[in-house]
Amino acid sequence: MSAGRLLSVLLLLQSRGRVSARGLADELGVSVRTAYRDVARLQDAGVPVYAEPGRGGGYQLVEGYRTRLTGMSEGEARALFFAGLPGPAADLGLAAEVTAARLKLLAALPTGLREEAARTAAVFHLDAPGWYREPERTPYxxxxxxxxxxxxxxxxxxxxxxxxxxxxxxxxxxxxxxxxxxxxxxxxxxxxxxxxxxxxxxxxxxxxxxxxxxxxxxxxxxxxxxxxxxxxRRYTGTATVRLSPRGRRRLPDNVPPEVVRAVDATATVVGDKGWVEAVIPTESTEHACGELLRLGTDVEVVAPAGLRRAMADTVGVLARAYGSAR
The missing domain is CATH 2.30.30 (SH3 type barrels.)
Known part of the structure; x- marks a missing residue:
């Protein structure tokens, strides 16, 4: 159950007066049965929602009932969009506003919804930056x-x-x-x-x-x-490669998704040891060489000749460097 969706139901009823179950379902992109359950949860949380039967009927709040987001500043209102994104909010200079807006939003909710919102916040966390990389400094x-x-x-x-x-x-x-x-x-x-x-x-x-x-x-x-x-614009050429079973398993951790999808779409078995041959997109000879070398002996470049030579030259330089270190 989404606490955010329950709040949306509450605000829809507050702003529109009377809304049918079908209207709620269409507005929130859920089934009518889910809309019925959402209204029941609001009622269980102490929100005075009642149903008006008959043609043109629907759900509405008891006259005079309103939930208010009181005392919210312009900056806090902007920060609501980032309420679930503490890292990006801090980058944007809105960390304090996000904290204040969340506290005011929680204070404005009925007790049942407040508890559900707190449970939701406790089990989700967003960490946007990728692995193996320090967060970028963005002072401006x-x-x-x-x-x-x-x-x-x-x-x-x-x-x-x-x-x-x-x-x-x-x-x-x-x-x-x-x-x-x-x-x-x-x-x-x-x-x-x-x-x-x-x-x-x-x-x-x-x-x-x-x-x-x-x-x-x-x-x-x-x-x-x-x-x-x-x-x-990124991919300007193609290469034909052969991959071992282990190399194919290692692909997602070493190359972009576009390369993985190309292998899946074009792979044909060669030999009797499970190797496959496939055509992949490439940016440049230098970039493709560095990318494919991550797979070590689990990949062989068949074509083009320029990329194959680049792979061989790089491996030769490495062999000489490590050989001379003995």
Whole structure:
């Protein structure tokens, strides 16, 4: 049972007056039977919900009953979105607001829902950054939050991967995205929307320029499109490889999901020892060589010849280095 969904039922009844079980189910994306159970749980928690029978009937609260989120500041209201994300909230400079907002939200709930919310919070924890990596330092992230919310342009000194590596840009921030523990700023620069890794910002200053964020800009849709385009640009070639049974089992821990899916889709058995041959996407010879070497003797590159030579050259250098250490 979701405490958040019960709160949604309560707020729907409070804002709309009377709502049928079908209306609740449609609004919350659950079955009608689940909507009936949710209303019963609200009643058990002491919320005065009653049913109005007949055509046009439904559930409603006793007249005069309201639950209020009292004394909530603007910052605390924003922080509600991050109430289950303590790490990202701290990155954004909203840690104190999140704590205050959660306390006020809990205080406003009926006793039954308050206890259920506490039980839920006790058994879920989000740790966004990936393994084997220190959290990135993002000292300018709170400044970008301010810029996004107030629609002010920002002058940044940014380090990128291609030459010239350090550039100056005036950005008009449209939104922030957290991807695998890494923060990205989506912003307009010179009438072109682009994505910037926040940790690569060397300096940032709020400007006096105000701008209007396009009404039709959808941050979620933009990010999905950006990821699709990134995957298309990322893989520029293919390679044919052979994998041992152990090598195939080790794939998910050593290569991206796209490579694993390619192996699953194209694998054919070769020989009588369980090895398979498959075609995988590659970024570059150098990158593919480093990635495949993680599998050691459980992989063999068949083609292209350039990648096969790169693998052999690297193994030769390693052999000579370790041989001379005796």
């Amino acid at each position: 992230l709170p400044l970008f939050v301010d810029a996004v919310l107030t629609q002010r342009a920002v002058d940044v000194h940014y380090r990128r991967w291609r030459a010239p590596q350090e550039v100056h840009r005036r950005l008009r921030p449209y939104g922030l995205v957290l991807k695998s523990g890494v923060w990205y700023l989506v912003a307009d620069a010179k009438n072109r929307i682009a994505t910037y890794r926040v940790t690569q910002v060397l300096d940032a200053v709020l400007s006096d320029e105000r701008f209007d964020r396009p009404r039709d800009f959808d941050l979620g849709a933009y990010w999905t499109s950006y990821l699709d385009d990134f995957r298309t």
